[in-house]
Amino acid sequence: MLQINNLHASINGKEILKGINLTVRDGEVHAVMGLNGAGKSTLSNVIVGHPAYEVTSGSITFDGKDILSLKPEERAREGIFLSFQQPVEIPGVSMVNFMRAALNAKRKYQGLDPLPAGDFLKLMRERRKIVELDSRLTSRSVNEGFSGGEKKRNEIFQMAMLEPKLAILDETDSGLDVDALRIVAEGFNKLRTPQTSAIVITHYQRLLDYLKPDVVHVLIDGRIVKTGGPELAAEIESRGFDWIKAEIGNSVTPL
Amino acid sequence: MKAEKQYIDFYQEVRFRLTSRSPEEMNLQREEALRTFAAKGFPSRKVERYRYANVEADFAPNYGIQLAPLSGTLPSHCFRIADAEPRIRALYNKVADTADSIVALNTMLCVDTLVVHVPKATRVEHPIQISNVLKGEQDTMVCRRILVVMDEMAEADIIITDRAASGNRFLTNQVIEVVMEEGAHLSLYEVEETHLLCTRYSNVFVRQGKNSTLHHSNLTLFNGHTRNRLDVLMQGEGSEVTANGCVIADKMQHVDNNTLIEHLVPNCQSHELYKYVLDDSAVGAFAGKVLVHEGAQKTSSKETNANLLATRTARMYTQPMLEIYADDVQCSHGSTVGQMDETALFYMRQRGIDEKEARLLLKAAFITEVIENIPLESLRDRLHVLVDKRLRGELSKCEGCKLCK
Numbered sequence: 001m002l003q004i005n006n007l008h009a010s011i012n013g014k015e016i017l018k019g020i021n022l023t024v025r026d027g028e029v030h031a032v033m034g035l036n037g038a039g040k041s042t043l044s045n046v047i048v049g050h051p052a053y054e055v056t057s058g059s060i061t062f063d064g065k066d067i068l069s070l071k072p073e074e075r076a077r078e079g080i081f082l083s084f085q086q087p088v089e090i091p092g093v094s095m096v097n098f099m100r101a102a103l104n105a106k107r108k109y110q111g112l113d114p115l116p117a118g119d120f121l122k123l124m125r126e127r128r129k130i131v132e133l134d135s136r137l138t139s140r141s142v143n144e145g146f147s148g149g150e151k152k153r154n155e156i157f158q159m160a161m162l163e164p165k166l167a168i169l170d171e172t173d174s175g176l177d178v179d180a181l182r183i184v185a186e187g188f189n190k191l192r193t194p195q196t197s198a199i200v201i202t203h204y205q206r207l208l209d210y211l212k213p214d215v216v217h218v219l220i221d222g223r224i225v226k227t228g229g230p231e232l233a234a235e236i237e238s239r240g241f242d243w244i245k246a247e248i249g250n251s252v253t254p255l
Numbered sequence: 256m257k258a259e260k261q262y263i264d265f266y267q268e269v270r271f272r273l274t275s276r277s278p279e280e281m282n283l284q285r286e287e288a289l290r291t292f293a294a295k296g297f298p299s300r301k302v303e304r305y306r307y308a309n310v311e312a313d314f315a316p317n318y319g320i321q322l323a324p325l326s327g328t329l330p331s332h333c334f335r336i337a338d339a340e341p342r343i344r345a346l347y348n349k350v351a352d353t354a355d356s357i358v359a360l361n362t363m364l365c366v367d368t369l370v371v372h373v374p375k376a377t378r379v380e381h382p383i384q385i386s387n388v389l390k391g392e393q394d395t396m397v398c399r400r401i402l403v404v405m406d407e408m409a410e411a412d413i414i415i416t417d418r419a420a421s422g423n424r425f426l427t428n429q430v431i432e433v434v435m436e437e438g439a440h441l442s443l444y445e446v447e448e449t450h451l452l453c454t455r456y457s458n459v460f461v462r463q464g465k466n467s468t469l470h471h472s473n474l475t476l477f478n479g480h481t482r483n484r485l486d487v488l489m490q491g492e493g494s495e496v497t498a499n500g501c502v503i504a505d506k507m508q509h510v511d512n513n514t515l516i517e518h519l520v521p522n523c524q525s526h527e528l529y530k531y532v533l534d535d536s537a538v539g540a541f542a543g544k545v546l547v548h549e550g551a552q553k554t555s556s557k558e559t560n561a562n563l564l565a566t567r568t569a570r571m572y573t574q575p576m577l578e579i580y581a582d583d584v585q586c587s588h589g590s591t592v593g594q595m596d597e598t599a600l601f602y603m604r605q606r607g608i609d610e611k612e613a614r615l616l617l618k619a620a621f622i623t624e625v626i627e628n629i630p631l632e633s634l635r636d637r638l639h640v641l642v643d644k645r646l647r648g649e650l651s652k653c654e655g656c657k658l659c660k
Contacts, residue, residue: 048605076607088602092620101616102606109607141620142602158606 001026001197002047002166007058009046015056016042018222024166027194031208032201033236034219040201041085043219044168047199048082049075062166076102077109079165083155083172090142095154098142099124099161106162127160131187148175156187163191167198173207185210205237218244258315259296263289265320266363276324277366278337280347281400288353288362295356307511307540307572308482310357313454318396318426324367330383332411336368336402343372343404350432350460352486357456361430365398373409373439382412382631387427389417389449394424401431405439405467412442412631419449427455435467437491442470442630447478448641448650451506454480463523465491472629473500474638475510476645482511487525489517495524501625503618503645505534505569514543518551518581527558530625532618533569544576545586552583560590563621565614615646 007020016039024030034040046053047060049072060067067075090098103123104114115123128138131153143151152172159167169188173181185207188198200211208216208230216233218226218241225248226232236244266273266289274282297314298305325335336344347368351358373379389397405411419425435441447455455478461469473483487496502510516525531539541560562571575588595617603613622642629635644650 050601071610072601072604073607073609076605082605084602084605088596088599090596090599090602090617090620092623093603093616097616098603098606098608101608101612102603105607105609105612162606 031213081164087151149180288359291359368400375406379411390420433461466493500529502531504537511540534565540572542574549580554584558588
């Protein structure tokens with residue numbers, strides 16, 4: 001599904017990603033762990049085409065298609081979804097208009113007619129339930145006045161509406177209490193199919209307990225330095241990252 | 256004095272024709288207006304309230320001037336001035352700033368006055384709609400005059416729309432005088448959707464009596480050059496005014512809103528909110544002064560001007576002003592000029608919404624606050640549709656006007 005080869009990317013001339021290699025197959029959930037500043041969010045931003053980041057070399061293909069030349073909206077319509085670490089408040093743009101514009105843009109891209117208003121609202125109602133999002137919230141402006149937890153729930157609600165092939169969850173667990181975390185994670189699991197994949201960026205084991213990743217990567221200083229199974233996440237939870245740093249030792253050359 | 260001369264010459268030429276078609280109340284004011292206009296001429300940018308206008312250039316073209324009195328059936332509560340009660344007729348030119356030369360030019364050349372008179376304790380159920388359609392074979396100047404009198408406890412909504420049905424040049428000089436007696440409620444809406452060759456000078460003067468409330472919304476959706484002036488004199492205690500405006504301008508459009516709200520007496524409230532969305536090389540200006548006179552204690556006033564500039568070439572001049580001569584008041588004023596929220600744009604694009612549509616949604620969202628403040632629901636709904644159409648470039652497809660494309 002997603003193939004990243006030797007990806008280098010920088011922001012404002014500063015190189016953050018220094019040769020990422022990552023392959024995500026259909027149906028897989030990959031966790032990316034690492035300390036602050038390691039480049040985890042940069043990786044997700046580069047995949048979705050954030051204009052502030054410059055890809056200096058390497059490639060990203062999605063379902064065989066080179067996506068680096070695609071605009072962010074085209075990547076989204078291809079089926080890549082980012083659950084934002086900090087969802088944006090957009091006063092004055094209603095959730096309904098926002099979701100309708102997004103869904104119909106995707107349908108248009110797929111050669112489908114816009115969803116009739118009745119069907120659309122029905123779909124909203126249905127998908128809202130997956131993350132137990134109050135109708136009070138979906139009748140407001142996008143994220144306006146939402147609590148931190150409601151914003152994260154709203155991200156997964158949008159994911160449920162847009163049914164992406166690849167979902168990237170950028171610290172979706174941050175700012176969530178245990179109950180909200182369970183609702184978000186269970187909501188996410190309900191949306192999984194053998195054809196959909198996910199990259200889950202997190203600091204903690206907690207979310208991974210629910211999401212059960214197939215592969216766990218450790219990102220340090222712009223490179224994936226260690227890859228393992230779910231047990232790697234558990235080990236990081238108990239031992240931290242220092243042992244991995246020690247293990248790679250001199251292979252990380254300071255700039 | 257070149258631009259003025261054609262108007263003075265024209266007046267002298269048609270003076271007899273004009274007075275023979277007009278009622279006495281209007282004719283009595285013409286000579287004085289001529290003297291004012293001839294002495295002052297068009298205001299230059301040195302005149303404080305015209306700092307952001309280019310009056311002489313706007314009035315310089317050679318327009319044909321319409322001298323037709325009002326005709327046809329008028330809606331209920333509307334009259335030609337000749338048919339109104341004497342005490343109403345006597346209010347003509349008593350509220351307007353007669354020392355202003357644009358007003359003087361209107362007084363000099365206007366043929367007829369539309370009077371809206373709502374009698375005591377009468378509530379006009381349906382909005383009174385005054386629809387101005389500019390149409391003609393040649394470039395035309397229109398002088399329009401409206402006198403609104405709201406008797407005690409009268410209530411009404413008035414919607415005034417400006418449209419153009421032909422693609423030539425138009426210049427509108429409009430003076431609206433409003434008298435509100437004790438306890439009167441008036442919502443006065445102005446919606447302009449004309450085209451790039453239309454110039455509009457609107458001058459609204461309001462006198463508010465005790466416990467009266469005025470809502471004024473001025474929506475410039477499409478235009479060429481527009482200057483909207485609003486002067487409100489709060490003469491009766493407990494009165495309240497809400498003055499709102501929204502402007503959507505692009506290409507080379509120019510919109511200038513200029514307001515003066517005077518608190519003469521204690522316990523009055525004024526709220527102002529003007530929002531502009533400027534694209535391409537559009538120029539906007541807002542200058543609003545709130546003047547709290549000595550003794551006008553317990554005044555509450557808030558003035559806000561917020562602007563969204565979608566390009567680097569669009570320009571906004573903003574000047575909120577507060578002058579206070581009382582010591583127990585609550586007043587605030589402020590303005591902001593900002594660009595598109597890039598994080599919001601990216602968020603929307605990540606959901607598959609293309610950049611153009613995302614920008615459009617953000618612009619509409621910015622304006623929404625002004626529309627939502629409109630008390631009349633049916634107009635609110637209509638305006639949401641019009642704003643969306645406007646931003647999509649589907650508005651003002653005037654006949655033969657290639658410029659709008």
